[in-house]
Amino acid sequence: MQIIHEDLLAMVEAMPAFPQGVSKVLDLCSKADCSPKDLVSVVERDPVLAMRVLKLVNSPFIGLSQPISSISHGVAYVGMNTIKNIALTVAAIGMLPRENKANFDMDEFLQHSLGTAAVCKRMAGLKGVKETNSADYFLAGLLHDFGKVILVRQMPDQFSEALEEAQKKKLALDAAERMIYKIDHAEIGAVLAAHWALPEGLIRAIRYHHSAGDLSNPSLLEQIVMAGNLVVHRLGFGSSGNYYPAELPKSIIKNLGMNIDEIISAIGDTDSLFADAKAFAST
Amino acid sequence: MRFKFWGVRGSIATPGPKTVRYGGNTTCIEIRGASNELVILDAGTGIFQLGNTLAPEFPININIFLSHTHWDHIQGLPMFSPIFVPGNKITIHGAMDIVSQHSVKEVLSRQMEHAYFPVKETELAAELSYVDLQENDCIEFGETRVTNCLLNHPVLNFGYRVESAGKSLVFTGDHEWPYNIYDQTDPEYGAYQEIINARRQKIIDFFKDVDALIIDTSYDDIEYEQSKVGWGHGTFDKSIAAAKESSVKKCYLTHHEPTRSDDELEDLYFAALERNDISDSDPEFILAKEGVEFLA
Numbered sequence: 001m002q003i004i005h006e007d008l009l010a011m012v013e014a015m016p017a018f019p020q021g022v023s024k025v026l027d028l029c030s031k032a033d034c035s036p037k038d039l040v041s042v043v044e045r046d047p048v049l050a051m052r053v054l055k056l057v058n059s060p061f062i063g064l065s066q067p068i069s070s071i072s073h074g075v076a077y078v079g080m081n082t083i084k085n086i087a088l089t090v091a092a093i094g095m096l097p098r099e100n101k102a103n104f105d106m107d108e109f110l111q112h113s114l115g116t117a118a119v120c121k122r123m124a125g126l127k128g129v130k131e132t133n134s135a136d137y138f139l140a141g142l143l144h145d146f147g148k149v150i151l152v153r154q155m156p157d158q159f160s161e162a163l164e165e166a167q168k169k170k171l172a173l174d175a176a177e178r179m180i181y182k183i184d185h186a187e188i189g190a191v192l193a194a195h196w197a198l199p200e201g202l203i204r205a206i207r208y209h210h211s212a213g214d215l216s217n218p219s220l221l222e223q224i225v226m227a228g229n230l231v232v233h234r235l236g237f238g239s240s241g242n243y244y245p246a247e248l249p250k251s252i253i254k255n256l257g258m259n260i261d262e263i264i265s266a267i268g269d270t271d272s273l274f275a276d277a278k279a280f281a282s283t
Numbered sequence: 284m285r286f287k288f289w290g291v292r293g294s295i296a297t298p299g300p301k302t303v304r305y306g307g308n309t310t311c312i313e314i315r316g317a318s319n320e321l322v323i324l325d326a327g328t329g330i331f332q333l334g335n336t337l338a339p340e341f342p343i344n345i346n347i348f349l350s351h352t353h354w355d356h357i358q359g360l361p362m363f364s365p366i367f368v369p370g371n372k373i374t375i376h377g378a379m380d381i382v383s384q385h386s387v388k389e390v391l392s393r394q395m396e397h398a399y400f401p402v403k404e405t406e407l408a409a410e411l412s413y414v415d416l417q418e419n420d421c422i423e424f425g426e427t428r429v430t431n432c433l434l435n436h437p438v439l440n441f442g443y444r445v446e447s448a449g450k451s452l453v454f455t456g457d458h459e460w461p462y463n464i465y466d467q468t469d470p471e472y473g474a475y476q477e478i479i480n481a482r483r484q485k486i487i488d489f490f491k492d493v494d495a496l497i498i499d500t501s502y503d504d505i506e507y508e509q510s511k512v513g514w515g516h517g518t519f520d521k522s523i524a525a526a527k528e529s530s531v532k533k534c535y536l537t538h539h540e541p542t543r544s545d546d547e548l549e550d551l552y553f554a555a556l557e558r559n560d561i562s563d564s565d566p567e568f569i570l571a572k573e574g575v576e577f578l579a
Contacts, residue, residue: 036464036513037464037465037466037469037471040464056381056382056384057381059381059384060417061379061384061415061417062378062379062381062417062418062439063417063418063419063420064417064418064433065418065419072464072471072474072475072478073478075464076461076475076478076479076482077433077482078381078433078439079435079436079437079438079439079515080437080464080513081437081438081513081515082381082382082437082438082439085382086381086382089382130474131474131477132474132477132478134474135471135474
């Protein structure tokens with residue numbers, strides 16, 4: 001199936017962001033003293049806003065000498081006003097409707113994405129990743145399922161069929177997707193991210209978040225995003241429509257030195273970890 | 284390499300008795316490379332007078348580099364007489380608009396639309412071409428090369444480094460030193476500070492050892508802290524610190540705040556020199572003055 005073509009790319013360009021993100025952006029920007037850190041915190045919590053900012057700041061037309069892999073990094077390079085204007089441009093498109101033809105719960109999905117982001121960032125800290133780079137882990141966690149946003153919006157019937165088949169046959173969602181439309185949300189998200197010239201590490205983390213175990217030498221980011229996703233599934237925080245995710249491969253358990261339960265206990269108080277995600281997604 | 288200021292005022296042209304000494308035109312700098320090749324940095328209102336001096340050299344090859352496309356840096360372009368004369372070749376370099384994704388040509392063509400100007404961009408007689416610069420591009424002509432560095436302003440702003448036969452000059456365009464958007468008590472503060480530090484170091488390296496640093500010094504430091512943070516401009520103390528740190532030979536302070544009279548500008552300048560304890564081993568600090576030519 002020819003999934004990525006010009007029409008799809010054009011439609012993605014016009015994709016609105018999550019209602020939570022849009023209303024917060026409009027609210028913040030209506031104030032004369034719009035606080036930069038508050039605006040960054042909104043942009044980096046809405047997958048559509050975050051993706052759009054990353055896409056523009058990494059645009060080959062600008063050709064920045066280094067890839068921008070977090071929103072705050074983007075602010076430091078292209079300036080607050082540019083980020084604010086990108087956010088406002090996206091907000092002006094409208095809001096992703098809460099109801100959709102795929103019957104996919106976008107609020108639950110946002111919680112899942114934010115939860116994964118928080119877990120990935122915490123895991124990065126546990127694995128000794130420098131504070132400066134931990135925002136990359138947060139963002140990769142947030143965007144790992146971006147392909148699903150595309151599917152809900154552009155191919156709701158097929159996505160809905162995949163969701164139902166996965167439930168019925170007790171399949172991992174990505175497997176059901178490949179069965180029905182020969183590609184899965186991880187690949188769709190990665191192909192778009194690559195088309196937009198996002199940083200290579202982020203593209204790979206999206207592409208391999210269900211299959212990092214198949215790689216001969218997976219990066220820490222790829223492994224943490226794969227494990228972080230499963231941690232959030234195990235804890236039942238939000239929902240990504242995947243009720244039978246595959247187990248974390250042994251090789252990754254070995255590399256990380258922890259299985260899912262051990263990661264959960266190392267993380268500690270997940271309520272406080274998820275408090276921020278809950279607060280954002282429930283507004 | 285020679286250079287001459289044709290406009291040193293920030294934000295808006297300010298003709299009048301209070302700005303006669305330093306000048307009221309907005310930013311424009313003429314540079315002549317070792318073989319007299321012409322580079323123009325920014326096309327504020329000062330470029331009008333510059334254009335009127337160029338006729339003896341027609342047909343002429345002109346490379347214009349725009350730091351950014353805010354009004355005070357492009358407003359003189361439609362009145363720059365060489366664009367109306369056949370045979371002249373004019374190349375305009377600059378950054379595209381990241382938000383709208385419009386090229387430099389698209390952005391500039393708009394200021395010549397019917398509602399704003401009687402002559403359309405397509406009707407100009409000179410041979411005009413446009414280059415959307417990418418960070419770290421290197422443009423060479425004659426003995427001159429121009430490299431760029433992304434600086435910090437509310438719109439993409441390139442600083443330019445012009446080198447010719449062993450001499451060098453940096454012009455910042457409009458630049459505010461990036462600051463930490465987090466409070467010291469925020470968990471994000473440390474990581475963000477590291478990004479800022481790396482960014483500052485990259486800019487200092489770009490300035491390093493130039494013969495002439497022409498730097499946005501719009502504000503006094505107190506006025507900046509009180510009400511101008513985030514506006515995208517530099518201050519006396521920050522410019523002086525950066526010039527010292529990058530060991531430039533001479534530092535020209537420019538983009539004078541438009542409400543400032545000549546006397547007020549000089550008062551702030553003298554106070555800043557005093558405050559910053561300038562000694563013999565430091566760079567020479569000079570207030571940029573319209574109509575004055577310097578050797579780099």
